[in-house]
Amino acid sequence: SAVISQKPSRDICQRGTSLTIQCQVDSQVTMMFWYRQQPGQSLTLIATANQGSEATYESGFVIDKFPISRPNLTFSTLTVSNMSPEDSSIYLCSVEDQGSNTEAFFGQGTRLTVV
Amino acid sequence: AQSVTQPDIHITVSEGASLELRCNYSYGATPYLFWYVQSPGQGLQLLLKYFSGDTLVQGIKGFEAEFKRSQSSFNLRKPSVHWSDAAEYFCAVGTGVTGGGNKLTFGTGTQLKVEL
Numbered sequence: 001s002a003v004i005s006q007k008p009s010r011d012i013c014q015r016g017t018s019l020t021i022q023c024q025v026d027s028q029v030t031m032m033f034w035y036r037q038q039p040g041q042s043l044t045l046i047a048t049a050n051q052g053s054e055a056t057y058e059s060g061f062v063i064d065k066f067p068i069s070r071p072n073l074t075f076s077t078l079t080v081s082n083m084s085p086e087d088s089s090i091y092l093c094s095v096e097d098q099g100s101n102t103e104a105f106f107g108q109g110t111r112l113t114v115v
Numbered sequence: 116a117q118s119v120t121q122p123d124i125h126i127t128v129s130e131g132a133s134l135e136l137r138c139n140y141s142y143g144a145t146p147y148l149f150w151y152v153q154s155p156g157q158g159l160q161l162l163l164k165y166f167s168g169d170t171l172v173q174g175i176k177g178f179e180a181e182f183k184r185s186q187s188s189f190n191l192r193k194p195s196v197h198w199s200d201a202a203e204y205f206c207a208v209g210t211g212v213t214g215g216g217n218k219l220t221f222g223t224g225t226q227l228k229v230e231l
Binding site: 031033035041042043044045048092094096097103104105106107108109 | 149151157158159161164205209217218219220221222223224
């Protein structure tokens with residue numbers, strides 16, 4: 001199984017600023033995903049981070065608000081731009097199990113509070 | 116598009132009692148189904164998964180789930196709940212397509228409370 005490290009684990013940010021969240025995996029993975037979990041709600045897929053090309057965003061999410069980088073097969077970043085209190089959420093990185101392609105592993109998440 | 120429904124937002128059971136958490140899914144093809152648990156301040160931990168074969172799957176921590184295609188359900192069960200099982204439980208469906216990865220659609224979650 002993959003071990004995923006996310007940084008920071010939590011942060012409190014001022015509205016209008018941006019925060020970049022890092023996701024580091026201990027092995028090379030093909031597929032990396034970013035999810036958002038708003039307070040008291042379920043997880044929603046933001047985008048698929050593609051290595052060597054632009055991320056693929058889900059409906060309701062745009063690159064200008066959530067730019068994503070994927071420079072190699074073990075690392076990705078998600079930036080939450082021009083933050084507002086509505087962006088307060090837990091952001092989770094996920095990777096696909098390379099062995100079976102049938103399981104996703106999750107990082108511990110980044111708890112973001114925007115004030 | 117795939118979707119997942121978890122009808123019960125909150126469930127309270129007594130320690131030692133049996134548990135069943137409901138999950139219904141909507142997906143055009145054979146689904147890849149998962150149950151995850153999220154404890155307070157923790158990430159998501161996979162309890163079990165189904166993608167083919169025996170429709171009754173065993174997971175970690177004594178949990179099991181049964182896939183019923185006719186009912187589009189994948190209910191999670193445990194015969195005897197422990198206080199440490201108090202957490203939020205998420206059912207999810209994935210595409211399971213190589214190259215498309217496991218883009219997961221999650222249910223809204225069921226918060227389990229265990230009374231001592």
